[in-house]
Amino acid sequence: MKLFLTFVFGLIPIGILRKILLKSLGHKISFKSKIGINVWFVKTIELDDYASVGYFNFIKLDSLNMETDSFIKNFNLLKxxxxxxxxxxxxxxxxxxxxxxxSPVSYGTASLQLGYNSFVVSNHFLDLTKSIYIGNNSIIAGIRTQLWTHGYYHSNEGENRIRIDGEINIKDNVYVGSSCIFNPGIKVGSAIHIGAGSVISKDLVEQGMYVSQKLRHIENDLDKIKLKLNKVVDFEVVEDVYIKE
Structure with missing residues (x-):
């Protein structure tokens, strides 16, 4: 019932009334925040002073916590x-x-977290099969960057394949240009700039500028890949899943 009423109250055309009704459901919403007309299916909403959510977003989550002066603009899908x-x-x-x-495609919990003064700009795709953490003063800039926290590895013959999951962790003062692709399990250290069109397939540690690497050959052997990973055994999932850490 709370989810249904959150959906209904999120469509109320009068802003102050939206806040009052959402607060009546137990959501923690500052009267100094701003909320447009959106589709909400969220168990817990917390908006601090001057946090703002624009218009025509579809937001279906376990919880949304927005600190002071944070924002979600318009026409986003968070599902x-x-x-x-x-x-x-x-x-x-x-x-x-x-x-x-x-579930059972995903398992356990996952989170998207942005630190102080960090941004995901426009028209990007984030896969939250596992968590994505972005530190302070970092930006996913431009358009069409993809952050993938799962992928697949196939055997050389037949139907056998495994899924590989891994969190993405981007530290402080990182700039990511347009149309970059992040593979699962990637860690990016602080004070790193990533040029447009780059494919990030390994951890970036040393400070400085990175651009896309040349295409290279890697031996494809599923059994050897399995030995480097940890199989997920504590959850019921629909396929063989391994964690990249």
């Missing part, structure tokens, strides 16, 4: 069993797709 926490002055701009499949 799946995960949590979102936006730090002070951080935000998600327009037309982003942030998704996670339900």
């Amino acid at each position: 799946g069993p995960f949590t979102v926490k936006l730090g002070t002055k951080s935000g998600i701009s327009n037309q982003n797709k942030i998704r996670r499949a339900a």
Whole structure:
């Protein structure tokens, strides 16, 4: 019933009334925040002073926590069993797709977290099969960057394949240019710039500028790949899943 009423109250055309009705359901919403007309299916909403959510977003989450001066702008899709926490002055701009499949495709918990003054700009895709953490003063800039927290590895013959999951962790003062692709399990250290069109397939540690690597050959052997990973055994999932750490 709370989810249904949250959906209904989110469509109320009068802003102050939207806040009052959402607060009546137990959501923690500052009267100094701003909320447009959106589709909400969220168990817990917490909006601090001057946090703002624009218009025509579809937000179906476990929880949304927005600190002071954080924002979600317009026409975003945030859908799946995960949590979102936006730090002070951080935000998600327009037309982003942030998704996670339900169990038994996904398992356990996942979270999207942005630190202080960090941004996901417009028209990006974030896969939340596992968590994505972005530190302070970092930006996913431009358009069409993809952050993938799962992928697949096939055997050389037949139907055998495994899924490989891994969190993405981006530290402080990181700039990501347009149309970059992040593979699962990637860690990016602080004070790193990533040029447009780059494919990030390994951890970036040393400070400085990175651009896309040349295409290279890697031996494809599923059994050897399995030895480097940890199999998920504590959850019922629909396929063989391994964790990249």
